[in-house]
Amino acid sequence: MSLPHAILTALLEKPSSGLELTRRFDKSIGYFWSATHQQIYRELGKLEAEGQIRALTPEQPARGQKKSYEVLPAGRAELARWTASAQDPKPLRDTMLLRLRAAAVVGTDGIEADLRRHLDLHRRQLAEYEEIEEHDFPPDRDSPQDRLRHLVLRAGIDLETFWTQWLTHAIEEFAELP
Amino acid sequence: MSLPHAILTALLEKPSSGLELTRRFDKSIGYFWSATHQQIYRELGKLEAEGQIRALTPEQPARGQKKSYEVLPAGRAELARWTASAQDPKPLRDTMLLRLRAAAVVGTDGIEADLRRHLDLHRRQLAEYEEIEEHDFPPDRDSPQDRLRHLVLRAGIDLETFWTQWLTHAIEEFAELP
DNA sequence: AGCCTTTATGCAACTAGTTGCACAAACGCG
DNA sequence: CGCGTTTGTGCAACTAGTTGCATAAAGGCT
Secondary structure: HHHHHHHHHHHHHHEEEHHHHHHHHHHHHHHHHOOOOHHHHHHHHHHHHOOOOOOOOOOOOOOOOOOOEOOHHHHHHHHHHHHOOOOOOOOOOOHHHHHHHHHHHHOOOOHHHHHHHHHHHHHHHHHHHHHHHHHHHOOOOOEEEEEEHHHHHHHHHHHHHHHHHHHHHHHHHOOOOO | OHHHHHHHHHHHHOOOEHHHHHHHHHHHHHHHHHHHOOHHHHHHHHHHHOEEEOOOOOOOOOOOOOOOEEEOOHHHHHHHHHOOOOOOOOOOOOOHHHHHHHHHHHHHHHHHHHHHHHHHHHHHHHHHHHHHHHHHHOOHHHHHHHHHHHHHHHHHHHHHHHHHHHHHHHHHHOOOOO
16 A cells, blocks of 8 residues: 555655656656556545545646646645554565576576666666766755655665676576586 | 466476465565465466366365376476566565655654664575575585576575665664754 | 364455556647 | 647556455364
8 A cells, every 4th residue: 555655755745747746656756666647547536535635726627637736734644654654575576586496497598688688777777876866966965855865766776786786697607507 | 477487386396285385485486476375276276277287186075185286288388488588677666665755755753663673574584595595505506406596595685685784774874864 | 972273275355556548638730 | 720649637447466254174182
């Protein structure tokens, strides 16, 4: 049940319409919680029905009209409650690791190319994060907000670094294999 | 669509009943692809209907009887096909990162305790993986199978190492914050 | 024998996320 | 002006995963 809270966070950072939210989920928030526009519209509907958010431009004739939302006090309270509540980390789920395990029994044919492709993808993502870090977090800015956001970005950078290193190692391992 | 392939892999490593699979998913395979017993039973039924696996003990009177499955040639072929096929990495989804981002707007009250709890959990997981490494992968064993499985375990170890380091850093950050 | 716990299989209902498509207004352009 | 593209909202159907419960045999115990 994290999507509504992701949306509340995004709306508190800046009131937005469904499509604007969708775009922001394609960057920023989406780096650690992705969502499609359908998920977002559905959830906006629910949140509005529950009184956690409200439309800024009321009584629009439905379709094709941009509709912005802002967070109501009830929504902010719910987000604060959720943020502070204890939650267990979700166990890892990774198909590439599963495929390597499968490769150990059915053979490694074809998988090496995809390891290389993944390495490339992770390198690009890493470069993107590092660019954001350089651009948005110069050494002088360090309000509590900045520090928290930087911390989150750091996790992204370190994770991508881990994957590039591990994939590099995996490819080397394949080179000396059969 | 990875669960059927996870099951095929597990069954190729060793033919098993539903409950045995469930137990093995609680360790080993489950470290990177977890599943509940209901998911597993449902999927076993499907795989049998599709002719990818078959029950070793046929015509048992249904309930309460242990039923072991083995992989048929069609299942092995499907697993090989899937393993070699290109697949995009799934974007990250992590509630703790989302909560930190939320904390930047609604306040950090209560979240620090959960950071510490997560640190503890990840340390335990790391210790468990390291024990497995020591026990199952002594330096001399290095058949291709062993190397691939070790590679997968290494990913688990390095990931947990990353999380313990990042969480430690996050907690330090909190200490100097407000 | 009777009863309790463990082992084992499974159904049904629910929640979350994905995919494919529909539809309307606004915008750009010849 | 009319016509195609982009922007924006949304429904419906599907797939994947979770939760709660039912049921039945086997084994241990007195």
